[in-house]
Amino acid sequence: MHKILLQIITPFLVTLSLCAKKQPNIIVIFADDLGYGDVSCYGSKSVKTPAIDALAAEGFRSTDFLVGSSVCGPSRAALMTGRYPMRCGSPISRHYNEKHKDYGLAAAEVTIAEQLKKAGYYNKMIGKWHLGMEVKGSHPLDAGFDSYYGLKGNYFKGCSLWRDRKKHTEAPKFNKITKLYTKDAVAFIQQKHEQPFFLYFAHHIAHTPIDPNSEFRGSTKLGKYADFVYELDDSVRQVREAVEQAGISENTLIVFLSDNGPTWAGSADPLRGGKYVTMEGSMRVPGIFHWPETIPSGQVSDAMVSSMDLLPIFSHLAGVDLPTETTLDGKNTWPVILGEIDKSPHKYFHYYNGLSLQAVRTEDWKIHLPRTSAEQPYWAKTGEGKIKVYTTLDEPVLYNLKTDVSENVNLITKHPEIVKELKIEAKRIIQEIGDNHTLGSDQRPHGLVNPNEKN
Numbered sequence: 001m002h003k004i005l006l007q008i009i010t011p012f013l014v015t016l017s018l019c020a021k022k023q024p025n026i027i028v029i030f031a032d033d034l035g036y037g038d039v040s041c042y043g044s045k046s047v048k049t050p051a052i053d054a055l056a057a058e059g060f061r062s063t064d065f066l067v068g069s070s071v072c073g074p075s076r077a078a079l080m081t082g083r084y085p086m087r088c089g090s091p092i093s094r095h096y097n098e099k100h101k102d103y104g105l106a107a108a109e110v111t112i113a114e115q116l117k118k119a120g121y122y123n124k125m126i127g128k129w130h131l132g133m134e135v136k137g138s139h140p141l142d143a144g145f146d147s148y149y150g151l152k153g154n155y156f157k158g159c160s161l162w163r164d165r166k167k168h169t170e171a172p173k174f175n176k177i178t179k180l181y182t183k184d185a186v187a188f189i190q191q192k193h194e195q196p197f198f199l200y201f202a203h204h205i206a207h208t209p210i211d212p213n214s215e216f217r218g219s220t221k222l223g224k225y226a227d228f229v230y231e232l233d234d235s236v237r238q239v240r241e242a243v244e245q246a247g248i249s250e251n252t253l254i255v256f257l258s259d260n261g262p263t264w265a266g267s268a269d270p271l272r273g274g275k276y277v278t279m280e281g282s283m284r285v286p287g288i289f290h291w292p293e294t295i296p297s298g299q300v301s302d303a304m305v306s307s308m309d310l311l312p313i314f315s316h317l318a319g320v321d322l323p324t325e326t327t328l329d330g331k332n333t334w335p336v337i338l339g340e341i342d343k344s345p346h347k348y349f350h351y352y353n354g355l356s357l358q359a360v361r362t363e364d365w366k367i368h369l370p371r372t373s374a375e376q377p378y379w380a381k382t383g384e385g386k387i388k389v390y391t392t393l394d395e396p397v398l399y400n401l402k403t404d405v406s407e408n409v410n411l412i413t414k415h416p417e418i419v420k421e422l423k424i425e426a427k428r429i430i431q432e433i434g435d436n437h438t439l440g441s442d443q444r445p446h447g448l449v450n451p452n453e454k455n
């Protein structure tokens with residue numbers, strides 16, 4: 001009798017449990033060139049970021065969050081595909097000029113938006129795309145998004161603001177753009193949604209020009225850069241409040257991250273280096289996850305998480321299988337974010353700069369490999385200094401990031417077994433996804449004749 005009853009109610013229980021696991025709305029707020037040390041909750045005293053800090057305090061904050069590249073375009077390709085830029089064919093930051101006109105995200109790449117579309121999501125993108133638009137399949141609307149509002153890439157004088165495939169505003173003023181984006185994001189969140197949504201909101205702040213809206217100039221008393229970052233923070237506040245006012249907080253995951261380390265105006269403290277190279281300050285960025293009543297509050301974790309993990313994490317949350325046609329580098333680190341495990345599933349991380357494999361990491365150990373100026377992408381060929389560290393390197397260098405996160409104490413002679421392991425891993429990944437001299441076995445060709453040249 002009991003068994004029969006169980007047979008009858010089991011299908012209902014399954015249905016109930018599926019209903020309980022409602023697919024969350026997902027909002028990714030992606031800052032530009034915002035350094036590890038450019039957010040108050042990461043220790044900065046020279047900016048004010050109360051809204052970003054609140055997301056972290058009420059959720060999960062990673063102190064070991066890595067992006068796939070230290071420059072804009074490749075980092076975005078890695079985020080969108082869950083794959084290293086070398087693997088997905090986008091290792092070079094693209095500009096809208098003759099040299100790069102045939103360069104963009106390959107149509108065969110599977111994006112986060114395409115994954116979520118399979119699960120019934122409505123996908124909206126606001127902001128800086130920077131993955132091509134003219135190449136077949138590279139426009140946001142051909143990469144899984146249902147609507148798009150933003151600039152093709154970086155701001156320049158005379159550029160246009162696009163709505164879907166049409167020019168919306170000719171030559172917008174840069175310091176008005178964040179306000180326009182935020183207004184659009186808030187209006188979108190407050191619409192009645194019949195299906196779960198994914199909002200990818202890619203800001204221009206804190207990329208040059210450092211030009212805050214007049215409303216924010218002088219607002220922090222900490223200088224123009226701090227005012228600019230505060231404008232970003234205020235946009236985060238408005239997005240968060242829109243979610244609350246729409247009554248969807250308990251079913252909305254908000255992720256905040258940056259695409260790469262800072263330029264001269266910003267800070268990666270206490271990390272060394274910044275944008276354009278492969279130090280921790282170049283590729284370790286703020287990474288925050290917020291979802292009330294699902295992600296336990298107040299968590300700070302040093303387990304390695306990557307921007308490339310977002311595709312597998314979101315696929316998991318949406319209940320959609322991972323793509324089988326491409327190899328993923330990201331892993332589902334959701335149990336780390338929930339605080340269920342404190343060890344990262346990532347065994348290695350590979351730090352590429354353009355086509356050059358420059359560092360390999362396993363857990364706390366990071367080796368920097370020798371490199372020449374000729375092997376560097378155009379953005380790292382010159383200008384060694386505070387931001388650009390190791391634009392050339394004659395001998396390998398080994399750091400322990402647990403005891404020396406600032407990468408100052410070279411331990412290369414002390415740990416030959418670690419050096420050997422990391423060198424073997426470097427060879428292996430080059431065979432797989434290539435470098436300046438090798439075409440990898442699982443590498444989408446980048447399609448550029450002289451990839452290390454700018455124009």
Ligand SMILES: [Ca+2]
Nearest residue numbers: 032033072259
């Ligand atoms: Ca950037």
